[in-house]
Amino acid sequence: MAKVLLVDDDVDFSEATKTILESKSFEVGVAYDGVEGWEKVKAERPDLIVLDVMMPRKDGYEMCKELKADPKYSDIPVLLLTAVAENVSTSRYTTLMGMETEADDYINKPVEPRELVKRIEALLSR
Amino acid sequence: MTQQIQILVVDDEQVMREGCQRILSKRGWGVALARDGREGLDTLKKNRFDMVLLDLKMPGMSGIEVLKEAKSVDPKLLVMVITGYATIEFAVEAMKIGAYDFISKPFSPDQLILVIERALEKKRLEEEAERLRREQEKSLHDIATEKSKMMTIVNCMADGVVVTDRESQIVLNNPAAARMLGIHGSNLVGEPLSRYIKDEVLNQLINEILTCRCSEHSVLSRELVVGERTSTHLRAHACLVKSDEGEMLGAVIVLEDISYLKELDRMKNNFVAMVSHELRAPLAAIEQQLMVLRDGFIGEVSEKQRHLIERIKERTDGLMTMIRNLLDLSKIETGQILYYKERTNLNELLRKTVELFSSQAATKKIALYLEEERVLPPVEVDRSTMEVVFNNLVSNGINYTPQGGTITIRSSVEGNYIKVEVSDTGVGINPEDLPKVFDRFYRVRSEQTRHVVGTGLGLAVTKAIMEAHGGSIKVESELGKGTAFTVLLPLSEKEQE
Numbered sequence: 001m002a003k004v005l006l007v008d009d010d011v012d013f014s015e016a017t018k019t020i021l022e023s024k025s026f027e028v029g030v031a032y033d034g035v036e037g038w039e040k041v042k043a044e045r046p047d048l049i050v051l052d053v054m055m056p057r058k059d060g061y062e063m064c065k066e067l068k069a070d071p072k073y074s075d076i077p078v079l080l081l082t083a084v085a086e087n088v089s090t091s092r093y094t095t096l097m098g099m100e101t102e103a104d105d106y107i108n109k110p111v112e113p114r115e116l117v118k119r120i121e122a123l124l125s126r
Numbered sequence: 127m128t129q130q131i132q133i134l135v136v137d138d139e140q141v142m143r144e145g146c147q148r149i150l151s152k153r154g155w156g157v158a159l160a161r162d163g164r165e166g167l168d169t170l171k172k173n174r175f176d177m178v179l180l181d182l183k184m185p186g187m188s189g190i191e192v193l194k195e196a197k198s199v200d201p202k203l204l205v206m207v208i209t210g211y212a213t214i215e216f217a218v219e220a221m222k223i224g225a226y227d228f229i230s231k232p233f234s235p236d237q238l239i240l241v242i243e244r245a246l247e248k249k250r251l252e253e254e255a256e257r258l259r260r261e262q263e264k265s266l267h268d269i270a271t272e273k274s275k276m277m278t279i280v281n282c283m284a285d286g287v288v289v290t291d292r293e294s295q296i297v298l299n300n301p302a303a304a305r306m307l308g309i310h311g312s313n314l315v316g317e318p319l320s321r322y323i324k325d326e327v328l329n330q331l332i333n334e335i336l337t338c339r340c341s342e343h344s345v346l347s348r349e350l351v352v353g354e355r356t357s358t359h360l361r362a363h364a365c366l367v368k369s370d371e372g373e374m375l376g377a378v379i380v381l382e383d384i385s386y387l388k389e390l391d392r393m394k395n396n397f398v399a400m401v402s403h404e405l406r407a408p409l410a411a412i413e414q415q416l417m418v419l420r421d422g423f424i425g426e427v428s429e430k431q432r433h434l435i436e437r438i439k440e441r442t443d444g445l446m447t448m449i450r451n452l453l454d455l456s457k458i459e460t461g462q463i464l465y466y467k468e469r470t471n472l473n474e475l476l477r478k479t480v481e482l483f484s485s486q487a488a489t490k491k492i493a494l495y496l497e498e499e500r501v502l503p504p505v506e507v508d509r510s511t512m513e514v515v516f517n518n519l520v521s522n523g524i525n526y527t528p529q530g531g532t533i534t535i536r537s538s539v540e541g542n543y544i545k546v547e548v549s550d551t552g553v554g555i556n557p558e559d560l561p562k563v564f565d566r567f568y569r570v571r572s573e574q575t576r577h578v579v580g581t582g583l584g585l586a587v588t589k590a591i592m593e594a595h596g597g598s599i600k601v602e603s604e605l606g607k608g609t610a611f612t613v614l615l616p617l618s619e620k621e622q623e
Contacts, residue, residue, distance in 0.1 A: 010407060016414035019423050054403060109406075110413035113421055 002124055003027045005046035007037035007063070008081065009055040013109065017050070020113045026120075034058025038066075041073060048124055051103070053082040068102040077104040077123040081111075131246060132156040132174060136166035136192065137181040137208065146179060149235040150242075163187030170196055170203075176246060177204040180225075182216045190220060197224040204249050206242065286360075286381030289367065292336055294319045294329070297376065306360055306381050307352055319379075323352065323362070332364050332377050349384070359388040394456070402453045406446065413442050444579040451583035454514075455566070458590040469504040470512070472544055472615070476535055479516040483524060491529050494520070497536045505544055506618045511591045518584040519548040519611050525578045526609070527552030542617050543597070549610035555603040563601060564589045 004026045008014045011032075018028045029044055031037040033055045041049070049067070053060035060080060068074045080103040104123055107116070133155050135146045147157045158173065160166035162184055170178070178196065182189030189207060196203055207228045209217040217228035226249075229241050280287055286303030290296055299314045307314075307322040314322065320329050332346075346364045351357045361382040367375045418424060420435040427435070480496050487494040516535075523533040531551040538545050553574045555563060562568045567582035569575075592599045596616050603609035 010411045012411040013407075013414050016411070016418045019418050023423050054407065109410035110417065113417055113423070 001025055001027050002048065003029065003044065003046045004120065005029045005031065005037070005040055005044065005049045007031045007034065007040075007049065007055070007060065008052035009033055010052070013052075017116070020116060021120075024117050034060065034063035037063055041067070041076075046076065048077050048079065048120060050079045050081060050120070052109075053080060064103050077126065078102075079104065079119060079123060080106045081109055082106075130154070130156045131176045132158065133177045133179060133242070134158045134160060134166065134169055134173075134175045135179045136160040136163065136184075136189075137179070138162055138184045139181070142181065142208075146238070149238055153239055155242075163189070163192035166192055167195055170199070175203070176249075177206060177242060179206050179208060179242075181208045182220060183210060183213065190216070190223070193220055193225055194223060204245055206245060286379075286383075288314070288319070288379045288381065289376060290319050290332070290336075290379070291376040292374065294332060294336065294377075303381055306358060306383055308358065323350065332379070336366075336374070336377055358383065359385045398453060398456045402449050405449050409442055409446055409449075413439060413446070416442065440579050444581060448581035448583060451581055451587050455583060455587050455590060458587065458594060466508050467506040468509065469618070470507050470509055471502055471504050472507075472512075472537055472546060473498045473502050475509065475512055475516060476537060476546065478513065479520050480535065482517065483520050487524055487533065490524060490527075490531075492524055492527055493532045495532065495534045497534060499538045502537055502544065503539065503617055505615050507595055507615065512595075515588050515591050515613065516546070516548070518588045519613075522584060522611075523548060523550040523552065523609075525580065526550065526575060528574070531608075539617075540614070543614040544617060546613045546615075547610055548613075549608060551608040554605040554607055555601070555609055556605055560601065560603060564599075 004021055006014055006017055006021075006028055008017070008030075009032050014030050014032075018030060021028050029040055029046065031040045035057045037049075037051070037058070040046075051060040051064055060082075064078050064080060067076065067078060104126075105119055107119060131154075133150055135143055135150075135157060137143050137146070138161060143159045143161070147159060150157045158169055158175070160169050164187055166178070166180070180189050180192060180196075184192075193205055193207070196205060201224070205220075205225045207217055207220045207225045209220075209228055209230045214228075214230065217225070217230070220228065226245050227241060229238060280300050283300060283302055286306045287298070287300045288296055288303045289298040296314045296317050296319055304310075304314060309322065319332065323329060347361060348364075349359065349361050351359055361384050362379050363382070364377055364379045367378050369375055416435055416439045420427065420432055420439070476496055476498070480494055484494060520533065520535070527533060527550045533548065533550045536545075536547045536549070538547075553572070555570060556572070559568075559570050563570070564585045565582075566586040568585075569580055569582040589599055592613060592615075598614045599611060601609065601611050
């Protein structure tokens, strides 16, 4: 049973996403910003992290950079979530508002439950 | 009305006096007589005379004394002295102190007339010349006043003014221009324009103006940034300076400081971006929750409930789209979108669009056809925004075409453009609404279109993107029959042969 850490400051969005993922037998942990997110990463070591970009204290972009720079955690796949999507491409280096991140994948909010699950499964099977 | 010439004869000899009077009156001139210097001077004080005939050798006050005094009163007085044949040197002395000419006794009436006429004519010409000179002085003064008035106005202008000659050398500038270009000391005259305006496109445009490669009435406008330390945003408007005879003299450039506007734009865009996020995040949460509800994740859902939830989601989708369009439009309008132009075969993009909408079209039983021009030359376009264009047009087609209709996308080459036509067999657009469809937030409200969820921004964004690519879009429609949108994109220069 894969462990997914969901890091997002929107309570309602987190609840909804948690419901979706738990129905597919994922074990879901939730954190509300990058600082709390790091605590949970260290404590629980998830198999995948779903990371919202716009968060207080430490945003997803920064947390992603830190994760990938740390050899202990760089292998955990990161799925970046945002409601601020303009024209971005998905690749090893994803472009987010002109910045580059090393996220493994990138998806817009809101996301169809089926699509979300598909992407997560794809990342986990790599 | 020319007044009669008046001549005063001052001579102690009565014969002389009367003789002269006879000769001069016969000529039509007015004559006055004086017996001696004193009487002569008194008469001069009382009347205006064009000339004085003055005998030099007189008892009492001599002619020379009379001359001196008369001239001191009126330096311009024409005095002709009469001398004896043997006393020419007195005449010379008289002329040195202001006599105009002399005549020596004895003289014939003709000689007298001739000498006087010559003097009068010369005086008349001198007066005429004096008059003309004064007039010219006045004109020059007026011109100078006008000119300095203009210069004062130009120097007080808030906008910068720079005038160049045919070789792009600066011939005139005002302090505002010097300030905007960041130069201390307001005189840039003599320098080449390119020394201060490094913007290549502007310099090239000015070159075009100067070499008459564009219409004489065109004003070329361009935004540029100057200054190394603090960038100043300027807008330059350049046009031709022509003489009255049509000779091309140079160019005049007006510089507007738009730094303030740019700052406002930047603030507005930050605001728009901020608002956009603040609106989107809650909407995203609402949609996620709706999907969880709809898909039965928290309990079974009846068909009616599911349908309602779908309808709610459509409205929130609409809001999301509106926010995205507003943000796009704001960026397009303030030139913020970085268009990454690449050589593209439009047919490729069109196929992508067809694929994207095929299931939506199928649901409504609408046939979606693509008629490609087989050999379509590539164009330099930003792919993602061009996708937005075609997606918008097809989406509109589907929304406004009833069940069983048809949408056709046709690509072709027309002159120096690629033409893409998206036509449908939909409800059509009222002629009244037709000119307004590209307006922001404009939505056609009719019985058939009431249920369509839309923002009224799609076509505004589409048009803005087309214009940013140097292309155009137009629409034709017939109520009840259908609508056709035609998009034109310019071929790249190489392909234009």
